[in-house]
Amino acid sequence: MEVEVGFLGLGIMGKAMSMNLLRHGFKLTVWNRTLSRCDELVEHGASVAETPAAVVKKCKYTIAMLSDPSAALSVVFDKDGVLEQICNGKGYIDMSTVDSDTSSKISEAITSKGGSFLEAPVSGSKKPAEDGQLVILAAGEKALYEEALPAFDVMGKKSFFLGHVGNGAKMKLVVNMIMGSMMNAFSEGLILADKSGLNPQTLLDVLDLGGIANPMFKMKGPTMIQKSYSPAFPLKHQQKDMRLALALGDQNAVSMPVAAAANEAFKKARSMGLGDLDFSAVHEAVKFPESSS
Numbered sequence: 001m002e003v004e005v006g007f008l009g010l011g012i013m014g015k016a017m018s019m020n021l022l023r024h025g026f027k028l029t030v031w032n033r034t035l036s037r038c039d040e041l042v043e044h045g046a047s048v049a050e051t052p053a054a055v056v057k058k059c060k061y062t063i064a065m066l067s068d069p070s071a072a073l074s075v076v077f078d079k080d081g082v083l084e085q086i087c088n089g090k091g092y093i094d095m096s097t098v099d100s101d102t103s104s105k106i107s108e109a110i111t112s113k114g115g116s117f118l119e120a121p122v123s124g125s126k127k128p129a130e131d132g133q134l135v136i137l138a139a140g141e142k143a144l145y146e147e148a149l150p151a152f153d154v155m156g157k158k159s160f161f162l163g164h165v166g167n168g169a170k171m172k173l174v175v176n177m178i179m180g181s182m183m184n185a186f187s188e189g190l191i192l193a194d195k196s197g198l199n200p201q202t203l204l205d206v207l208d209l210g211g212i213a214n215p216m217f218k219m220k221g222p223t224m225i226q227k228s229y230s231p232a233f234p235l236k237h238q239q240k241d242m243r244l245a246l247a248l249g250d251q252n253a254v255s256m257p258v259a260a261a262a263n264e265a266f267k268k269a270r271s272m273g274l275g276d277l278d279f280s281a282v283h284e285a286v287k288f289p290e291s292s293s
């Protein structure tokens with residue numbers, strides 16, 4: 001019998017990931033808080049359910065891709081949420097980027113009702129999600145990981161199983177903390193090149209040939225020079241990840257002055273109204289640090 005898979009949260013990432021699953025023949029039931037966002041998925045063969053509980057009732061396992069800890073908790077614990085229908089034999093896989101405390105809270109609630117839980121945040125953005133090239137950072141119930149591997153293989157190019165709940169969340173936050181700090185250093189470099197009379201495009205060419213060449217500089221550099229910030233990874237989510245990574249640093253007494261400064265720039269960018277743009281829009285806050293909302 002074909003397994004029915006649920007998908008909660010059809011934002012930039014959820015839409016791309018669920019489209020990919022449909023394309024590869026998965027039988028999908030979807031839900032999104034703003035229900036109209038399900039329409040395009042339905043056109044491509046998905047069923048839609050009115051609540052997260054209704055999705056879980058129908059599906060063997062359900063994947064979630066939600067904005068932040070409060071959204072992840074709300075979809076599980078609120079009325080008509082996941083907890084109302086999760087039970088023995090059903091799985092819940094949260095792929096949102098959250099902190100390990102949030103993930104553990106969800107895990108405890110799911111397993112106390114007999115369900116199984118996996119956290120599986122991802123590295124990679126809109127395009128890798130569309131192309132099935134994400135890197136999946138899973139932790140939690142190994143049997144559920146194995147059950148979900150066919151779906152992970154479609155959504156990603158590589159899946160890691162990192163052990164107990166919390167390890168996936170922590171790995172993801174460490175990666176994004178590095179990425180957010182790099183984005184700030186990159187912005188400063190582009191601005192310094194420009195203000196000191198160099199051609200920023202030539203800087204990109206030089207960077208791309210050296211030891212710090214990387215896909216992020218290559219992809220974001222040209223659009224940052226053009227001040228084009230169409231969102232692939234919304235800046236408000238990157239700032240959330242910096243905040244959660246800094247909290248992880250607090251918990252472990254790890255001093256992170258570079259990440260803290262980068263977080264300030266992302267906060268400044270949010271105060272300038274740039275939160276829904278791509279995280280590379282932090283470039284504007286670095287360029288005009290005295291601006292306010």
Ligand SMILES: NC(=O)C1=CN([C@@H]2O[C@H](COP(=O)(O)OP(=O)(O)OC[C@H]3O[C@@H](n4cnc5c(N)ncnc54)[C@H](OP(=O)(O)O)[C@@H]3O)[C@@H](O)[C@H]2O)C=CC1
Nearest residue numbers: 009010011012013033034066067071097125126232233237
């Ligand atoms: N974009 C990227 O490049 C990447 C993002 N991530 C992470 O993936 C997650 C999703 O990101 P992305 O798709 O970009 O984000 P979007 O902002 O595009 O989508 C967020 C989703 O969460 C839903 N949501 C928000 N608040 C609530 C709530 N209170 N209750 C129920 N649903 C809610 C939204 O529903 P609605 O449509 O109703 O607003 C939407 O479906 C985030 O945790 C992000 O950090 C990870 C890797 C890459």
Ligand SMILES: O=CCCC(=O)O
Nearest residue numbers: 097123124125176233
């Ligand atoms: O969380 C977002 C990650 C974006 C990326 O890995 O490019």
